[in-house]
Amino acid sequence: MINNLINKEHNMSENIDFCEVCLDDRAYTIKEEETIEYARGKEIKYIKKQAYCTECHNPMYIGKINDENLEVLYSKIREVDNIINIEQIKEILEKYSIGKRPLSSLLGWGELTITRYLDGDIPTKSYSDTLKLILEDVNKMSEILENNKSKISEVAYRKCRNRIEELKKSELAISADESNEHKIDNVAINIIRKCGEITPLALQKLLYYSQAFYKLFTGDYLFDNDCEAWIHGPVYRCIYDRYKCFGRGQIEINDSDEILLDEIEDYIVGCVVRYFGCYSGKILEEMTHSEMPWILTRRGLKKDVGCNRIIEKEFIDTYFKNVKDKYKLISIDDIKEYSTTLFNSIN
Structure with missing residues (x-):
């Protein structure tokens, strides 16, 4: 064992224990020393406490200090060998x-x-x-x-088995939640690639229409996220945060970014890009400004006043069901007439 004295001494004259050299109870002080020991074939460095008699100055064995040292040593061994604690x-x-x-x-x-x-x-x-x-x-x-x-025992088995089933269900739920969190990102990447050139403003509106028409024709939501009624139309905040660095410019993404959409999702998003992506971000903004979900959500606000009110999914669903009935939309390709009419109405 190699002991290197560290210049750190605790004056603890109130501590008294039996000194084997003095053969009597003596006060002791504690010094911290850097120590190297060998355990499991490895060199273990740690700070060890040592008690010294204030009379004869010899080391003293103190049970509680020995226990503390062993605890520190074992902790270091676990750390060095990466052992479970x-x-x-x-x-x-x-x-x-x-x-x-x-x-x-x-x-x-x-x-x-x-x-x-x-x-x-x-x-x-x-x-x-x-x-x-x-x-x-x-x-x-x-x-x-x-x-x-x-x-x-059967009791121990059943108890553990039931707990494992609970954990598996929980993991599946977490996995589904994580998948939903990333779904809107995948839809956004899909839109960006289909468009080739697109601004953050236009992306937000194409996400909005993709969500609306996917729900209209499938009965399910394309992603779970809610949009907010911002000054410039519906906005998905997480997508805004991700692409705001591009400002009014074109979005650039890595080719390595994954797109995880199934065939129906991809087809509906493709139709939205085809019939709405042909318009600029500002035109798309005006289109959403003319629709009831954005208008109702911002009721009482001037057009230039910012807000983070959520456009309720029910508003969107009800509005586009009316659109479906009015324009007799049988398939997703029929949305072309609605987009054209909307464009003409704002010009």
Whole structure:
């Protein structure tokens, strides 16, 4: 062991314990020393506390200080070897509603293995990796549970099985939410590529019409996001934030950006681009200004007053159902007549 004294000493004369050299109770001071020890074939550096007798100045053994040093050393060993910690092991037990002994048995270890780890013993690297795997991967835990269910009680099995099913459902819900979050981005990229050249202003309006007509012809929303009734028409804030750096210029994107739309989605967005994307951003803005969803949402406001009021999806749905009836829209290609009429009405 190599000890390098650090110039940091705590005067703690009120601390008293038995000195084995003086053979009597003595006051002691504590010094912090940089120490190197070898564990698991590796050099471990850490700051160790050492008590010294104020009479003979020899080192003293103090139980609570020794425990603190071991805790620091074990923590460093875990850090160096990337070993799972006690809190993570507790998280496994809570996550899967399983006890210490049943978990040990499922993993094919001794019944008291998990108990020992929770008491401070350090797992081997392979055991640690297994625990980390099941902490992160519900499917792996499910596989282990099914393969080794005969090793635990029926009650423990059912409790863990039910919890795993809950976790899987939760993961599916999160996955769906994440997919919905990115859907509007994929639609935006699809529009940008189909147009070739498009400004942020025009993109917002084509997103608006894509959402409206997709809902009209399929009964489902193309994406979950709501738009706001800004001065320049309907705006999806997340898309505004993403492309506002282009100002009034043309949007540029990387060819590597993915487009994850199915055949129907792609076709409807393509029709919107074909029949509305032929107009400039300012024309599209005027078109949306003439429609009831934007007008109703901004009721009581002057045209030049900003607001973040959400254009309710119900307003949009009702308005475009009326459009469908008025223009006898049978298929998505029939929206051409509506776009032409709208354009003529503002000119």
